[in-house]
Amino acid sequence: MTASVYHLQLHLDGQQFISFKSTQTINSIVNNPMIRKTMLTEFFVMNRENKDAKKLNLLYKEFSKYFVWSKQYKMWTRRKQGAFIGRIVTCHPIEGERYYLRLLLMNIRGPKSYQHLLTVNGVCCTTFREAAEKRGLLQCDNNLVDCMLEAVRYQIPYSLRRLFATLLVYCNPANPKELWNQFEDSISEDFKILPNLNSKQIRHMALNHINDILHSMGRDINEFTLTPERILASSAAREAQDSHFERNIIVREEDLLLETKLNDDQRKAYDIILDRIFKNKCGAFFIDGPEGTGKTFLYRALLATIRSKGFVALATTTFGVAASILPGG
Numbered sequence: 001m002t003a004s005v006y007h008l009q010l011h012l013d014g015q016q017f018i019s020f021k022s023t024q025t026i027n028s029i030v031n032n033p034m035i036r037k038t039m040l041t042e043f044f045v046m047n048r049e050n051k052d053a054k055k056l057n058l059l060y061k062e063f064s065k066y067f068v069w070s071k072q073y074k075m076w077t078r079r080k081q082g083a084f085i086g087r088i089v090t091c092h093p094i095e096g097e098r099y100y101l102r103l104l105l106m107n108i109r110g111p112k113s114y115q116h117l118l119t120v121n122g123v124c125c126t127t128f129r130e131a132a133e134k135r136g137l138l139q140c141d142n143n144l145v146d147c148m149l150e151a152v153r154y155q156i157p158y159s160l161r162r163l164f165a166t167l168l169v170y171c172n173p174a175n176p177k178e179l180w181n182q183f184e185d186s187i188s189e190d191f192k193i194l195p196n197l198n199s200k201q202i203r204h205m206a207l208n209h210i211n212d213i214l215h216s217m218g219r220d221i222n223e224f225t226l227t228p229e230r231i232l233a234s235s236a237a238r239e240a241q242d243s244h245f246e247r248n249i250i251v252r253e254e255d256l257l258l259e260t261k262l263n264d265d266q267r268k269a270y271d272i273i274l275d276r277i278f279k280n281k282c283g284a285f286f287i288d289g290p291e292g293t294g295k296t297f298l299y300r301a302l303l304a305t306i307r308s309k310g311f312v313a314l315a316t317t318t319f320g321v322a323a324s325i326l327p328g329g
Contacts, residue, residue, distance in 0.1 A: 006064035100128035138174035255304035
């Protein structure tokens, strides 16, 4: 007998997804206390009010072994039978506070609220990251500091900025802001010799260059909260990154042959759309038809022809699965 898996909801305070009927009014939705209840919020409630939950003192991921969630009534009740394994939904470190909330839930037993998770030794932290750090749940950055210290001895500032960006992306430092503060002077040293620049301008020049490097890796400096100010990528960096990807999509030979296999309706749409594109005219087209009538076939033919002529063609869809079946989607 195999155990079923419970996918346990994960959200920050007040940021849970809600569902409602199209016939409901905004007031009825907002004033309905049931709509705010989730697996996580009621997990906190159980730890505050339920004798069994208090006694068991469980981690969030263990809760579904002993309690069952009712979607209809949005409440946990004591499990009588069945084997279930709890899995907190996955979360990437770049999601920030949500990631650190998950880390705390994975390690703290019987939390009674979000504030409980934020509290360490009687002091309420301002962020989940701070709470995780004070609890010793984050790896220290000593190895990254040593790496930067060694590089400072022999690398020029330009190389240091590249190294710093690489550490941010691939080494996931526990405290990137502290790492930046420690090495800001060395990282921005070459900008200091430029005339008529104050310390703030020098800092922004260094951060902007690091951001351009991060964009080439598919990341953004604002994910790491190095400074309170938002750093914008240069237009040249954004254009270079996007253009490089789009212009290097390989057009397969079999896709180039698709246009020879179009039926009459597909051919009509194909010709009209390409006429607009190659004459540099604006246009919006809606292709409709039942499943299996060749819409994706037409899209592939259009993408292949447009890209083979040196144009950039973006293939986007509402759902990722749909985009994945299109070249470069």
